[in-house]
Amino acid sequence: MTQGSGALLVGARRREQAAGPGAARRMRGTRPLAVVAAVFTLAQLVLVRPALGLGWDEIVYVSQVTSHHPAAFFSAPRSRGVSLLVAPVASWSDSTALLRVYLAVLSGLALHLALRCWRGLFPIRVLVTGGAFFASLWITLFYGPQAMPNYWVAVGALITVGCFLRYRADRGARGALWGIVAGAALMAWMRPTDAVYVTIPLFAVALVSAHWRSLLALITGVAAGAVPWVIEAYAWHGGLSERLAEASRIQGGLGWHIAVDDQLRSLGGRALCRPCTGEMPHPVITLWWLVLPLLAVLGLVVAVRSRRTLPTLVPLACATTAALPYLFMIEYAAPRFLQPAYALLAVPVADALWHLVRTPRGTWRPVVTAVVALGLAGHLAVQLTVVVFTVDRNTDSRRDWARTASRLHDLGVRPPCLITGYEAIPIGYYTGCSSGATAGHNENTTVDEILRTADHIPVAHLTGPGAVPPGYARPWPAHPISDLTARVAPRWSRG
Numbered sequence: 001m002t003q004g005s006g007a008l009l010v011g012a013r014r015r016e017q018a019a020g021p022g023a024a025r026r027m028r029g030t031r032p033l034a035v036v037a038a039v040f041t042l043a044q045l046v047l048v049r050p051a052l053g054l055g056w057d058e059i060v061y062v063s064q065v066t067s068h069h070p071a072a073f074f075s076a077p078r079s080r081g082v083s084l085l086v087a088p089v090a091s092w093s094d095s096t097a098l099l100r101v102y103l104a105v106l107s108g109l110a111l112h113l114a115l116r117c118w119r120g121l122f123p124i125r126v127l128v129t130g131g132a133f134f135a136s137l138w139i140t141l142f143y144g145p146q147a148m149p150n151y152w153v154a155v156g157a158l159i160t161v162g163c164f165l166r167y168r169a170d171r172g173a174r175g176a177l178w179g180i181v182a183g184a185a186l187m188a189w190m191r192p193t194d195a196v197y198v199t200i201p202l203f204a205v206a207l208v209s210a211h212w213r214s215l216l217a218l219i220t221g222v223a224a225g226a227v228p229w230v231i232e233a234y235a236w237h238g239g240l241s242e243r244l245a246e247a248s249r250i251q252g253g254l255g256w257h258i259a260v261d262d263q264l265r266s267l268g269g270r271a272l273c274r275p276c277t278g279e280m281p282h283p284v285i286t287l288w289w290l291v292l293p294l295l296a297v298l299g300l301v302v303a304v305r306s307r308r309t310l311p312t313l314v315p316l317a318c319a320t321t322a323a324l325p326y327l328f329m330i331e332y333a334a335p336r337f338l339q340p341a342y343a344l345l346a347v348p349v350a351d352a353l354w355h356l357v358r359t360p361r362g363t364w365r366p367v368v369t370a371v372v373a374l375g376l377a378g379h380l381a382v383q384l385t386v387v388v389f390t391v392d393r394n395t396d397s398r399r400d401w402a403r404t405a406s407r408l409h410d411l412g413v414r415p416p417c418l419i420t421g422y423e424a425i426p427i428g429y430y431t432g433c434s435s436g437a438t439a440g441h442n443e444n445t446t447v448d449e450i451l452r453t454a455d456h457i458p459v460a461h462l463t464g465p466g467a468v469p470p471g472y473a474r475p476w477p478a479h480p481i482s483d484l485t486a487r488v489a490p491r492w493s494r495g
Contacts, residue, residue, distance in 0.1 A: 032128045033115045040135040041108030044145045047387050048104075050097035053398030055271070058147040059429040062086055068094040070416075070434040072425045073444040076237055076246035079149065079229050081189035086147045104145040110155045111135060114343075117162030117179055120169070121311045122347060123354075130350035134343050136380055138269070138387035139335045149190035150336040154343035156190065157198045157322065159183030160221070161315050161344060164202050167214055168310075177217050184221025187340075192226040193247075197325060198340055201317035205310075250441045252331045259326065262333035264289065269390035274332035285386060288379050292345060299348035302355045312348045319344035398426075400482065404462075405430035407481045412494035413458045420450060421473070422464035422484060433458075438470070447472050458492035 054062060061082040063072045089095075089102045115131045122130075134140055134154075143151050163179030170176070187195035199218055206215035233243035248254045259276075266273040267289060268281030280286065296316055303312035323341035326333070353376075357369040401423070408431050413419070419428035420436045428435035436445040451472060453459055461473035463485040476487035488494075 030116060030119065030124070032124060033131060034112055036115070036128055036131040036135060037108040037112035040111055040131075040141075040144070041104050043135075043141055044104040044107070045101065047141055047384070048100065048145050048391055049395065050100040050104075050145075052096070052100065052391065052395055053402060054096060054426075054429070055146065055394065055398065056423075056426045059426055061147045061149075062090045062099070063429060066090045066094065067092075069429050069432060072429065072435055073437070073442045075250055075441055076243050077250055079189065079191055080232075081152065081186075081191075081225075082147050082149050084189075085152065090147075099147065100145045103147065107144040107151060107155075110152070114155045114158035114162070117159050117166065117176075117183075118347060121162065121165055122351060126347060126350045126354055129353060130346035130348075133350060134346040136383055137342060138383045138390060139339060139342070141383070141387045142390055143336050143339070148336060150194075150339040152190045153187050153194045153198070154339040156183045156186035156195070157318065157340045158343050160187065160199065160218075161202065161318050164205075164214055164218075165311050165314060167217075168205075168209070168211060171213070177213060180214060180217035181221040181224070184218055185225035188222045188225025188229075190225075192222075192229045193325075194322065194340060195222050195225060198318050198322045198344075200321045201314060205314060254325070254329050256328065257331040258328055259330055259333050260328075262331075263327065263335065263338065266333045266335045267386075269386050269393065270335070271390070271394065272332070272334050274334075276333050284378075285382055288382070292342075292349060295349040295352045296345050298355070299352035302352055303348070312351065315344040316348055401426050401430045404481050404484065404486075405432075407479075408460055408486060408488075410494070411460070411479055411486060411488050412492045413460045413486075413488060417458040417460070418450070418453050419460055419462065420445075421462040421469070422467065424462065427462060433460075454489035454491065459489040461487045463487065 060072045060074060060078065063069050064074060064080070064083040065087040085106075086099060086103070089099050093099070111131060111134075115127050118127050140151065140154075159179055160183030163176040163183060167173050167176035167180065184195060184199060187198060199222060202218055203215065205211070206218065229243075230240055233240045237243035237246060261280075262273050262276035264286050265276050265278060265280055267286050270276075296319075300309075300312050300316060303309050319341040322344065323338055326337040353372060357365055357372050359365065404427050408419075408427075413431060413433065415432035417431065417433035418436055419431060419433045420438070424435040424437060425442065435442075436450060437443050438445060438447055438450070447470070450459060461469060461476065462481075463469045463473075465483045469485070469487055473487045476489055477493045479486045479488065479493075
């Protein structure tokens with residue numbers, strides 16, 4: 001052993017002795033949280049195939065930082081957080097499997113960190129149960145390894161709220177103050193409007209209780225994360241109010257729209273429910289969603305009786321403000337929208353479950369424990385079934401995009417090229433082409449520009465089932481591809 005390494009070992013032993021047995025106990029106490037995060041990571045890799053192709057929204061985010069594909073149109077509601085998150089892999093590798101593994105590992109580490117922020121506020125058993133509940137939702141398992149923002153807003157919400165409560169309990173905890181900044185910045189980095197909704201109750205508590213450092217930390221975090229989005233608003237959208245108005249228009253116009261039934265319909269594995277029609281999923285699939293608010297209320301009752309109201313009331317309030325716009329302000333649904341609310345509800349709900357199965361003296365209630373255990377087992381079975389079904393369905397749709405891309409290559413549409421029309425963004429990405437639209441939410445070009453482009457590179461227009469092609473593409477040679485019709489500019493068509 002060298003002299004330097006010996007000195008390091010001696011120093012480490014001295015620090016351990018100075019810390020005493022309390023530090024060792026705290027370290028052992030967090031191991032179950034690490035186990036939850038590790039199982040979550042492995043479950044993602046097993047259930048969500050690493051080779052699963054990129055989805056529509058993922059393509060938009062990933063294409064901004066990759067050199068292997070042209071950048072897709074980036075609409076007003078989107079933020080650059082996900083693009084920066086995937087840049088360490090997507091900027092140099094075109095491997096979807098590598099990106100999935102990277103995001104699965106990163107999401108597991110983030111969950112572990114977020115749960116650690118709640119130490120001292122609830123017993124470890126409650127944090128483990130809450131973390132396991134959130135991690136086992138099919139929505140969390142499916143979107144954890146995907147290049148999407150909502151899971152990261154949920155993690156940021158857990159970090160922000162947990163650190164806010166810890167700093168309020170101990171103003172000497174400077175680490176918690178920096179955690180507020182980091183968590184709020186992460187949320188705003190991913191989705192600025194979600195960060196505002198989540199932190200409304202925190203701002204209120206900080207103002208009422210005159211916690212000025214907490215208030216400053218919240219303002220700093222949200223502002224730091226939202227700066228790129230605001231700069232883009234003035235650079236490319238005509239200003240902040242104009243970008244917010246455009247984002248509202250793309251989302252169907254924010255206002256009074258009851259989307260509770262739409263969220264219920266989406267629980268069967270629908271990634272996007274727009275328009276949200278069709279039958280409701282089987283009651284077994286939606287039961288947990290209806291029970292969740294009841295358990296949350298029970299958790300609050302338990303907290304009030306135990307005289308520790310605030311650590312439960314604050315996350316419940318933040319979960320409520322996070323969910324309100326997606327339940328009552330938009331006219332469509334996607335289950336991932338509510339991930340921040342589920343994450344914040346998980347800890348109070350876990351506290352309520354432990355109260356059900358154990359008496360205040362710490363003894364077990366055998367009958368209630370058996371019922372709760374049976375319910376949780378059934379809940380887990382349902383979540384795993386839905387995630388497998390969702391993965392299978394999305395795998396099929398993304399293979400269809402890849403097959404369409406292969407057929408377009410056969411027709412002479414090869415990079416550099418341009419795809420317009422039906423599902424132009426995902427099919428364009430799989431083909432290696434740019435994508436264009438002359439109308440709708442992703443409008444980024446005109447007919448004249450498309451025709452000029454066709455003089456220099458291959459251009460194809462895709463017509464969906466039962467649709468009529470636009471005037472500029474009608475004279476082009478038509479080629480059926482499955483249930484689509486591809487019309488390729490005559491100069492480039494090989495069919």
